[in-house]
Amino acid sequence: MTEDKSLAPAPGRGRWQLLGIALLFFGPIAVAWLLVLSDWRPGSLGNHGQFVDPPEPVAAASLAQEDGSPLPERELRGRWSMMLVADGPCDEACQSVLDTLVRVRVALNHEADRVQTLLVLPEGAERPALNGLGETDSLRLLRHGAEGFAPAGESGSEGVRVHLVDPAGERMMAYPLPLDGSGVLSDVRRLLRATDREAERRRGEGT
Known part of the structure; x- marks a missing residue:
């Protein structure tokens, strides 16, 4: 049985998918840390x-x-x-x-x-x-x-x-x-x- 190459993932697509998933989960954490390190506080939440x-x-x-x-x-x-x-x-x-x-x-x-x-x-x-x-x-x-x-x-x-x-x-x-x-x-x-x-x-x- 011959493998249908049209269904195989394009080279590099898997790596981009993994990178997208990583950014989805770790991106907000990185942004939060940057805000903490810069001592940013939302003025509307404070007294x-x-x-x-x-x-x-x-x-x-x-x-x-x-x-x-x-x-x-x-x-x-x-x-x-x-x-x-x-x-x-x-x-x-x-x-x-x-x-x-x-x-x-x-x-x-x-x-x-x-x-x-x-x-x-x-x-x-x-x-x-x-x-x-x-x-x-x-x-x-x-x-x-x-x-x-x-x-x-x-x-x-x-x-x-x-x-x-x-x-x-x-x-x-x-x-x-x-x-x-x-x-x-x-x-x-x-x-x-x-x-x-x-x-x-x-x-x-x-x-």
């Missing part, structure tokens, strides 16, 4: 703030309302708080950061009521104009005592700091300056969605 681990309770006793009365603990509960803390008067740079935080809240649209902005200044520091915004239920001026307001791990910090406080009254994120407003907005939106999912899960378990 823009620095997580506080574990979260730290914000001592309401160390904060006061503008009239000098202690801040009730309930004022830090139930909503997310973007807290801007200054060691001195809120100068032009401080007001620029405050303006960014106010814009972040406005950009939340229908979810804006779930977030408040807090400006915390030392006792006796001149009351800023708040960029003409005026103090409202969503933008409040608070005071910290002469000992300052420095959460654990930040005792040496000076100037202006930005913290994100969760609805339980715990500081969970800190943001470096210069402040990236779009990054803060992205984090807050993600956290609001996570809060909604957790609430739905708990309702489901309760039924």
Whole structure:
């Protein structure tokens, strides 16, 4: 019986097939290693703030309302708080950061009521104009005592700091300056969605 040579693989075809299979399996691994070695990270997957681990309770006793009365603990509960803390008067740079935080809240649209902005200044520091915004239920001026307001791990910090406080009254994120407003907005939106999912899960378990 004569072998039909038309059915035999062309010379070299087998090697190309093996090479194609190797690239299919090992190509993605090689690309992944190149990305790791180049320290590439997808920005959309990361948080823009620095997580506080574990979260730290914000001592309401160390904060006061503008009239000098202690801040009730309930004022830090139930909503997310973007807290801007200054060691001195809120100068032009401080007001620029405050303006960014106010814009972040406005950009939340229908979810804006779930977030408040807090400006915390030392006792006796001149009351800023708040960029003409005026103090409202969503933008409040608070005071910290002469000992300052420095959460654990930040005792040496000076100037202006930005913290994100969760609805339980715990500081969970800190943001470096210069402040990236779009990054803060992205984090807050993600956290609001996570809060909604957790609430739905708990309702489901309760039924």
